[in-house]
Amino acid sequence: MRAHRDDRPPTIHDVAREAGVSLPTVSRVLTGSTPVSEKRRNQVLDAMKRIGYRPNGAARALVQGRQPIIGVVTPDVTYGSSEMIRAIEREARRAGYVVSVTVVDPYDLTRIDTSLDVLLAQPIAGVVVLDFDRYDLKELTTKLGGVPLSTISSTNDDEQRHIVVDDRLAARTLTEHLLSLGHKTVHHVSFPGPHGRIHPRELGWRDALTAANAPIPVPVQIAAAVEGERLIDAGRSSVEDLLRDPSLTAVFCANDQIAFGVSRTLAQRGFIVPDDVSVVGMDDEIIAEYWTPALTTYRLDFDWAGAAAIRILLQPAGVDGTTVSSTFGIKVRQSTTKPRQGPLPGRTPIGAH
Amino acid sequence: MRAHRDDRPPTIHDVAREAGVSLPTVSRVLTGSTPVSEKRRNQVLDAMKRIGYRPNGAARALVQGRQPIIGVVTPDVTYGSSEMIRAIEREARRAGYVVSVTVVDPYDLTRIDTSLDVLLAQPIAGVVVLDFDRYDLKELTTKLGGVPLSTISSTNDDEQRHIVVDDRLAARTLTEHLLSLGHKTVHHVSFPGPHGRIHPRELGWRDALTAANAPIPVPVQIAAAVEGERLIDAGRSSVEDLLRDPSLTAVFCANDQIAFGVSRTLAQRGFIVPDDVSVVGMDDEIIAEYWTPALTTYRLDFDWAGAAAIRILLQPAGVDGTTVSSTFGIKVRQSTTKPRQGPLPGRTPIGAH
DNA sequence: CTGAAAGCGCTTACAG
DNA sequence: CTGAAAGCGCTTACAG
Numbered sequence: 125m126r127a128h129r130d131d132r133p134p135t136i137h138d139v140a141r142e143a144g145v146s147l148p149t150v151s152r153v154l155t156g157s158t159p160v161s162e163k164r165r166n167q168v169l170d171a172m173k174r175i176g177y178r179p180n181g182a183a184r185a186l187v188q189g190r191q192p193i194i195g196v197v198t199p200d201v202t203y204g205s206s207e208m209i210r211a212i213e214r215e216a217r218r219a220g221y222v223v224s225v226t227v228v229d230p231y232d233l234t235r236i237d238t239s240l241d242v243l244l245a246q247p248i249a250g251v252v253v254l255d256f257d258r259y260d261l262k263e264l265t266t267k268l269g270g271v272p273l274s275t276i277s278s279t280n281d282d283e284q285r286h287i288v289v290d291d292r293l294a295a296r297t298l299t300e301h302l303l304s305l306g307h308k309t310v311h312h313v314s315f316p317g318p319h320g321r322i323h324p325r326e327l328g329w330r331d332a333l334t335a336a337n338a339p340i341p342v343p344v345q346i347a348a349a350v351e352g353e354r355l356i357d358a359g360r361s362s363v364e365d366l367l368r369d370p371s372l373t374a375v376f377c378a379n380d381q382i383a384f385g386v387s388r389t390l391a392q393r394g395f396i397v398p399d400d401v402s403v404v405g406m407d408d409e410i411i412a413e414y415w416t417p418a419l420t421t422y423r424l425d426f427d428w429a430g431a432a433a434i435r436i437l438l439q440p441a442g443v444d445g446t447t448v449s450s451t452f453g454i455k456v457r458q459s460t461t462k463p464r465q466g467p468l469p470g471r472t473p474i475g476a477h
Numbered sequence: 478m479r480a481h482r483d484d485r486p487p488t489i490h491d492v493a494r495e496a497g498v499s500l501p502t503v504s505r506v507l508t509g510s511t512p513v514s515e516k517r518r519n520q521v522l523d524a525m526k527r528i529g530y531r532p533n534g535a536a537r538a539l540v541q542g543r544q545p546i547i548g549v550v551t552p553d554v555t556y557g558s559s560e561m562i563r564a565i566e567r568e569a570r571r572a573g574y575v576v577s578v579t580v581v582d583p584y585d586l587t588r589i590d591t592s593l594d595v596l597l598a599q600p601i602a603g604v605v606v607l608d609f610d611r612y613d614l615k616e617l618t619t620k621l622g623g624v625p626l627s628t629i630s631s632t633n634d635d636e637q638r639h640i641v642v643d644d645r646l647a648a649r650t651l652t653e654h655l656l657s658l659g660h661k662t663v664h665h666v667s668f669p670g671p672h673g674r675i676h677p678r679e680l681g682w683r684d685a686l687t688a689a690n691a692p693i694p695v696p697v698q699i700a701a702a703v704e705g706e707r708l709i710d711a712g713r714s715s716v717e718d719l720l721r722d723p724s725l726t727a728v729f730c731a732n733d734q735i736a737f738g739v740s741r742t743l744a745q746r747g748f749i750v751p752d753d754v755s756v757v758g759m760d761d762e763i764i765a766e767y768w769t770p771a772l773t774t775y776r777l778d779f780d781w782a783g784a785a786a787i788r789i790l791l792q793p794a795g796v797d798g799t800t801v802s803s804t805f806g807i808k809v810r811q812s813t814t815k816p817r818q819g820p821l822p823g824r825t826p827i828g829a830h
Numbered sequence: 831c832t833g834a835a836a837g838c839g840c841t842t843a844c845a846g
Numbered sequence: 847c848t849g850a851a852a853g854c855g856c857t858t859a860c861a862g
């Protein structure tokens with residue numbers, strides 16, 4: 125009894141009438157599930173083209189009981205996340221899903237709500253949460269209800285369907301690299317971990333120093349509020365604190381951005397990196413190898429992590445509880461070398477602006 | 478007559494039974510469209526929680542005749558695109574949509590097909606195509622069928638619902654900046670435009686030189702196949718060609734990545750940027766201001782462009798044919814200065830590695 | 831404020 | 847190979 129509504133796009137009903145065939149026949153040429161005679165097939169195809177038909181994804185999803193969207197919830201789109209998102213998108217598309225990314229600020233609780241509402245109102249098959257433990261876990265999972273969930277973060281919390289990107293091991297490896305060059309200890313510029321805890325990268329740094337029986341300097345802390353692009357500036361500011369210790373010969377920075385800021389500022393103050401101070405970052409951003417001096421850093425396998433998150437998300441129940449971890453390897457470049465002898469040289473600014 | 482199927486998630490039908498109310502009542506507490514008595518409302522909410530109900534987005538989309546996804550088709554996720562995508566996502570979410578990004582290589586025709594198929598099988602309200610004219614326009618629009626479309630690119634092609642990011646004007650402004658410093662001419666490292674045409678950034682450079690009656694050097698061309706991260710390397714290689722002309726005093730690079738490569742390589746060859754050669758890029762990537770020397774570049778308003786694309790996409794018909802353009806402004810930093818006197822100095826490598 | 835009924839656009843057994 | 851019918855999960859007038 126439905127009148128032809130011009131404000132709605134054409135349906136298979138319209139196609140069937142236009143082509144002079146039945147409704148299921150149209151559906152069959154659409155899905156290819158059942159053979160259709162050459163003649164009718166062409167009639168249908170022509171009719172579709174003529175009236176500008178395109179399938180209604182919602183109806184299709186409904187009848188097939190299939191949710192075609194995979195949501196990604198992420199606190200930011202920095203280098204690491206964007207690599208993971210790319211991998212997630214690739215893997216999801218292979219499985220026939222489409223990916224929707226929602227950037228959700230862990231510190232802005234009210235906006236978490238509205239953002240997730242929009243996402244959850246869609247036909248979503250599941251959600252991947254990046255940097256999982258930066259969120260209020262209880263609140264987030266409650267909010268997500270029964271939506272299938274896979275998570276990626278750098279801590280091993282015995283979550284279900286959780287991927288660990290092993291930051292801690294990577295940090296330890298970088299620190300050990302510096303120690304093996306002969307540095308008596310390694311300083312650290314740290315960002316805060318989730319919920320006031322110590323960040324896994326700091327833990328890995330401590331692991332290495334402890335194992336080597338090296339003194340553990342007080343890490344320079346970057347404020348929790350500093351995000352993304354402003355980390356370079358935070359790195360710059362941290363140099364002041366680092367230089368308080370005249371025995372400084374090596375710094376492990378919590379990520380490449382910070383290391384960019386630190387090495388740049390050291391240079392501007394007249395110190396030579398790496399001869400006066402060795403600097404390492406972490407993440408291996410694209411620019412790292414082009415930096416001056418080319419930055420020693422650690423390449424985490426974000427691509428693998430993203431792909432794995434989709435795989436475990438789409439796997440049927442039973443794989444729950446599995447936790448996998450993934451790292452890639454250290455990239456030794458020009459910013460690290462053996463320690464200088466003696467205390468820090470004079471701080472004559474050369475390239476300061 | 479449908480048996481209870483345990484393999485399908487609970488529906489409002491199950492909620493209604495569990496709560497002892499009718500189907501529409503459940504729907505009403507879901508949508509909030511009509512008042513529901515406090516008592517029943519709570520019954521329903523409790524029942525939902527108990528049986529782990531969550532709404533089926535596909536059914537909702539179907540009955541409301543609403544496609545909840547906006548697709549973004551983009552050739553890459555470099556700096557400019559990612560800023561636009563962020564703006565698109567923000568604006569779309571405000572309007573209650575979710576955004577799906579599909580990266581589609583313009584040179585890989587077969588994969589264009591499968592990628593778009595996945596996207597178009599979803600309930601999408603419309604598509605925003607970035608860097609529009611790098612695609613085979615006819616093929617792409619055919620493929621997209623009747624899907625509402627808005628486009629962003631740097632050329633003004635009289636498209637419908639098209640946003641022009643005015644690369645040409647920006648390039649002209651940068652070139653004029655160099656000329657105004659006293660440079661007799663400006664060299665150019667160029668990337669290819671769409672379909673073998675000249676890129677708008679190159680056109681803007683020519684505009685400025687022509688207007689100033691300056692000689693027009695042959696631009697150094699970067700191969701069409703070079704994308705994204707490898708542009709730095711392409712920039713590095715282009716220095717060889719640039720140095721063939723001993724009158725070189727200033728280079729306009731088609732983007733920041735290229736400029737990074739050019740300035741780094743010039744420095745390694747013993748030239749001082751900007752004293753020997755001024756270098757400008759374009760896009761104002763985050764790292765540009767931290768580069769050594771801090772890069773003079775041009776900030777395009779990608780945020781505005783992305784937001785505008787969503788706005789015109791969602792506007793009802795009638796706004797077709799509008800074309801808006803947007804630029805932001807030049808950022809003069811440390812990589813440009815007045816020209817040196819005389820020919821290029823000797824090419825003693827200093828920092829070569 | 832509440833319930834019975836129709837319908838959104840499509841696919842899938844079910845019978846030919 | 848083809849058509850008539852039922853149903854996917856939800857919302858929206860329609861009557862109370």
